[in-house]
Amino acid sequence: DAKTTQPPSMDCAEGRAANLPCNHSTISGNEYVYWYRQIHSQGPQYIIHGLKNNETNEMASLIITEDRKSSTLILPHATLRDTAVYYCIVRAIASARQLTFGSGTQLTVLP
Amino acid sequence: KAGVTQTPRYLIKTRGQQVTLSCSPISGHRSVSWYQQTPGQGLQFLFEYFSETQRNKGNFPGRFSGRQFSNSRSEMNVSTLELGDSALYLCASSLQGVPDTQYFGPGTRLTVL
Numbered sequence: 001d002a003k004t005t006q007p008p009s010m011d012c013a014e015g016r017a018a019n020l021p022c023n024h025s026t027i028s029g030n031e032y033v034y035w036y037r038q039i040h041s042q043g044p045q046y047i048i049h050g051l052k053n054n055e056t057n058e059m060a061s062l063i064i065t066e067d068r069k070s071s072t073l074i075l076p077h078a079t080l081r082d083t084a085v086y087y088c089i090v091r092a093i094a095s096a097r098q099l100t101f102g103s104g105t106q107l108t109v110l111p
Numbered sequence: 112k113a114g115v116t117q118t119p120r121y122l123i124k125t126r127g128q129q130v131t132l133s134c135s136p137i138s139g140h141r142s143v144s145w146y147q148q149t150p151g152q153g154l155q156f157l158f159e160y161f162s163e164t165q166r167n168k169g170n171f172p173g174r175f176s177g178r179q180f181s182n183s184r185s186e187m188n189v190s191t192l193e194l195g196d197s198a199l200y201l202c203a204s205s206l207q208g209v210p211d212t213q214y215f216g217p218g219t220r221l222t223v224l
Contacts, residue, residue: 032210043201043215093210098156098167
């Protein structure tokens, strides 16, 4: 699975959009971009995934650049409960089941 | 649909004891994976079960074992506990779709004294 790079930390004001970037410049054509988040000491929560088109669900939007070398997770109206570590992962369709998380981005939503 | 459940949520054991953790996957999910998460090592894969068979195994000693039942529920066992086994143990289930998305449970926090 390709390597990803994320900023270690970001702040966002409550009610504003949180835009979390991820660089995956070595991504290959059969690899998906996944986002998970983990609130302190809880199990990781799946957020969204995409291959090349932008995706949206009830939690977030995922914007993938045309060359697929980077992506942005957007939380449209951040709340205090969105404070967590966000992990961007790249996984091949036929990847073995095990996940590996990098160090992620600590998002702090400020009141 | 109910999510992945894990029991117990918290455990305190002493060195040398053994422990069994339980995981119930999302209904219909037949793949269950176990992970250990610590501040120093991050998320580490233990093993994966599918249809009662261990399909993949991480690099952990034989003290760590698991099994899966016919209803897809899974247990993991750690024998002869060591202080370094203190961690958050996570279970994740998946539907075997394409791509295959794993959904995590809340974890079991194990403290070894």
